[in-house]
Amino acid sequence: MKLGCRKQYEGKGYTLIANVGNRSTDFEGGHYDKGFKLPDYDGALS
Structure with a gap:
């Protein structure tokens, strides 16, 4: 899930x-x- 989000942002031209x-x-x-x-x-953070 998180990888997919990172790929979408990168595809829109953002650099994470x-x-x-x-x-x-x-x-x-x-x-x-x-x-x-x-x-x-x-x-505790989950």
Whole structure:
């Protein structure tokens, strides 16, 4: 789902410079310049 959104923004001419998430799946597929992994806090952010 998130990868699809990133591809859509990129297709509209945007450059995604950062991706922030707390799960490894948030970073799958690329289409961003830099990723920032947050701690999960034992599921409190889910």
